[in-house]
Amino acid sequence: ELAKNTVLDKSVNVRESTAFALSTFDSKASIPLLIKLLSDSHSSVRGWAAFAVRMNGYDSPEVRNCLVLLLQDGDFDVRFEAMVGLAKLRDKRVTQVLMNELGKEPVYDDLVEAAGDLGDIALLSVLYKLRDEFEPFDELNTSIEILENLKSKL
Template identity: 65%
Template sequence: MMMVRSAYDKKKDDIHFEYWQRCRYLTEDKLIALLDHDNFKLSLEAAASLQLRGGSKIIRLAQMDSFSNRYKRRALAAFILGQIKLNTKEEKISLKILYDLALNDQSAIVRSYAVSSFGHRCEKAKKKYADTLLSLAQSTVLDKSVMVRVSTAFALSVFNNRASIPLLIKLLKDTHSEVKNWAAFAVNVNNYDTPEIRNCFVLLLDEKNFEARFEAIIGLAKRQDKRVTQILIHELSQERIYDEMVEVTAYLGDVSLLPTLYQVKDKFGTFKELNTSIKVLEHLKSKL
């Protein structure tokens, strides 16, 4: 079954759409004026519009704003520099700005946006700056701000490099569930697999944060770690189930899940992920 959005998530999406509508036809000067609006989310939407439009004027503005005495303008500058189109010289300057902001800015929100933006630049450059990002992450995984550690986990998700595994393991053991969630996502999206990663995922099975627990369930199943079997049986016996959890039963390859999948079929009818998983597990069972 498809994941259902909460009323809170829907309200956030509605607000985002409202701000997007408000900004989409504004002139460049009016968008720049909105960067100083009291509503930071509206300012961020204006920054996103400026980022999309690009151009040397916006790049210079963002680079100058990164030295502003107002933390909000520094945060918006870091955001803009993350994905705006840059030439080689502009990129070199912008990366230095982002690196310095990520390590040294007094504002946690500025450091957070700077780390995320550095990750985006690394992604756009096709791993060209991966070593520099790893060096940056060595410090930011220890940042006192949850936001910065979340951004670090995100940044490490944008490229596949096994040298990032020790850093992600630190983040998987973080005290905050959202950090662990993004670290687990980074591990899964890059298909990293070590015994310590699996053990971290097993610990995440007890997380109250559903997203973190979800990543752990999916990750263990795809790594054919049968310590997740009983958790999957429990999750697939609920009134609301998720396509991804049905799908990964085929990866796990544990035929003891078949009775649960038959119950899912009786309750919800057939759908692609369910049919595939039942077929795979029935084939495995026939070979026993």
Template identity: 40%
Template sequence: MSDLASSVPSPDDPADPRGRSADASGHDPLAEVIADLTDLAEVAGLVDQATPLDDSEPTAHTIAALLNSPTTAPAELADAVAWCYDDAALPLLLPLAHHDDPRVRRAVAQALPSVLGESPPDETVRALLALSADEDPDVRDWACFALGTQLSEVDSPVVRDALAARLDDPHDDTRCEALLGLARRRDERALPVLHERLSRDNVYSLEIDAAGALGHSSLHTLVRGHLAGWDDDVVARVCAALRLTDPDGVGDDLLDGLAEWFRTGAPHATDEDRYWWTVTLQVLEHAEYRAPEIAEQVHDRLAGSEPSTTLMLASRLAQLAGDHGWPRWSPSY
């Protein structure tokens, strides 16, 4: 999720056992939820009350059993939380944002976007806002990634301000994730920071991503100065940022190639014919708001070819463009 650790890490190995905390009244805020889930699991014969589940993919029942066991170590709980994708676990995970152990808090920041499901995002966002200012840098990193990128459709002044507060964070990944999150929201505070960062000899790939997401033409020359020296898996992202900051647009080669792809029967063309579609997806990864511009220019190039135009209007590109106000797209396609 970041420049220095793009894979999803597991929390650390088990350490000291932890106790579950109660609020000032002595009431455990998790107790009722845990009890309900445990009762349901017992009725279904899924869990023994004294023995936590050992599932390959942890569920809400797994988390409840671990929380219900006095012998659960923080690292064991953190590992289960980090790899949980069960929407039913959300009410269990939210209170753990205040857990004493940073490994558990980090796992919560990692997992919350994955268990949000169809629930309103308010409580999840509040938890992540708090975690974005955590004393532990890895917790801040994951929280800024969650707020900035995974939940980038959630946009409000308080979210933007929380990300802006991390622009000078001493932790490199946290700082970069916050910058990317602001850029994805096209917040003007990202521009002077990007000018300063990209003027350096060495930059992080997330800073290049942020330049592409913001798409300001004043960044084009700066991005061009950092085309070399990247690993193969980053090159496409750098090229996408170069296109997104180009004052002349994303490039006729891309638009012509994408139009030709639709003429050849996309999306049923061979993998070799998908090159320009792959480039387009990379361009839209951090700048989905450019979809109407790309869709309109491709549509113009397909004028006179009804089958190709129909195919294009039914494509994912047209749907993304429609999500951003492109009037030609209709859900009926």
């Protein structure tokens, strides 16, 4: 109830703290508040709100659409949370953005893991390229295995 007031607070710190606090407990009642915070004017607030959505696995068409909009955010941390969140929701609208990001350095383990979570075999070519360029690591091996298993069932 108190959070309803803090999502509209003038202070960026209060809104950011609210988004973080909403990540620490799982209550679908917080989804409307997080949707407001996902469109906040400050990137740190948007980033924590996207983190809260991802950590609690919140899913609705409105949440997904907000995360898709955040794929174009100017702040990498916000885009990162949106990519990982959409991948966990298996929303294929993140496929191309994830492919592009996995083609850049540095390569983040969470994004490699997100490729497996997404379950889109189109990501296999990028993962194979990473395997050729870097020492194998658990997230990469797991994601490749997941996607190869999916491909074999087609």
